[in-house]
Amino acid sequence: MISIGATFLIGENVTWVQAIYLSGVAFCGWSAVDSINNICDADLDAKSDPGRSEYTRRLGRRGLYISILFSVLSVCLGVITRIPLVIVLILAGLLAGVLYSVSPFRLRQTLYKPLVNFSVGAVPVLITAAFFNIFSVEVWVLMLLIGATTAVNSLWEDLADYSSDLSTHSRTMLIVLGLKRGLLATVVLGYCLVPLMVLVGTLFHLNLLYYLVLAALTAYMSLRLILERSVLFEHSEGKTEPLLNLGTLFARDFVIMAIIQTTNLMLSGYLRYYSPLH
Numbered sequence: 001m002i003s004i005g006a007t008f009l010i011g012e013n014v015t016w017v018q019a020i021y022l023s024g025v026a027f028c029g030w031s032a033v034d035s036i037n038n039i040c041d042a043d044l045d046a047k048s049d050p051g052r053s054e055y056t057r058r059l060g061r062r063g064l065y066i067s068i069l070f071s072v073l074s075v076c077l078g079v080i081t082r083i084p085l086v087i088v089l090i091l092a093g094l095l096a097g098v099l100y101s102v103s104p105f106r107l108r109q110t111l112y113k114p115l116v117n118f119s120v121g122a123v124p125v126l127i128t129a130a131f132f133n134i135f136s137v138e139v140w141v142l143m144l145l146i147g148a149t150t151a152v153n154s155l156w157e158d159l160a161d162y163s164s165d166l167s168t169h170s171r172t173m174l175i176v177l178g179l180k181r182g183l184l185a186t187v188v189l190g191y192c193l194v195p196l197m198v199l200v201g202t203l204f205h206l207n208l209l210y211y212l213v214l215a216a217l218t219a220y221m222s223l224r225l226i227l228e229r230s231v232l233f234e235h236s237e238g239k240t241e242p243l244l245n246l247g248t249l250f251a252r253d254f255v256i257m258a259i260i261q262t263t264n265l266m267l268s269g270y271l272r273y274y275s276p277l278h
């Protein structure tokens with residue numbers, strides 16, 4: 001959806017063939033990166049996501065083959081474009097996935113985790129920009145938004161992974177700051193994305209629907225914070241269970257909101273350039 005929306009916004013036309021093609025590049029690349037992460041995180045996921053861990057273990061070596069298959073597909077789709085920068089960006093995204101998950105780098109257990117996730121989120125937008133050879137201010141702001149959203153999403157995911165990260169002595173931001181301060185930091189960063197989303201809407205002249213959906217999501221999150229303020233803001237020394245439960249709840253909410261907002265961006269990009277004459 002990110003690639004399709006970026007195609008509509010950057011290409012300034014409803015080019016479904018190109019949009020689907022570029023989304024295929026992003027899907028294969030992200031699937032390769034996610035497969036690598038699942039393989040390397042099987043032990044950690046046993047605590048935070050037992051279903052995923054069990055599935056990965058059942059796959060065995062097939063999981064590695066799946067990751068290689070998606071990597072090759074993504075690169076091949078890039079080669080078909082015959083645009084060198086597209087190929088370089090695909091390889092850069094795959095490299096970021098390796099640095100994120102594979103030892104001895106294993107950046108997903110360090111403070112650098114959000115930076116790697118930023119690059120993974122930004123790459124699909126940059127691939128689209130390279131495909132059309134358009135690198136305007138609007139494109140860079142869109143890249144910044146998607147990259148920042150992916151980075152913040154990784155911090156929300158850390159809320160659900162807190163127990164497993166703590167037991168393995170990870171140095172993620174949530175572990176370094178502590179659960180309560182880390183939770184508050186993720187909330188603040190989540191709200192910081194809203195002005196950036198508004199700026200993207202303004203630069204690309206998106207319709208009223210885009211802002212209405214964004215306002216609804218912001219209101220929902222604010223209402224959730226109000227309802228859970230006693231857990232979030234009151235002193236709870238030595239009581240981590242309520243904060244862990246709240247963190248897991250927020251992590252799930254953020255994933256849902258990210259999907260809705262991504263869909264909103266894609267549809268708004270389509271409607272921005274839609275014309276019955278097309």
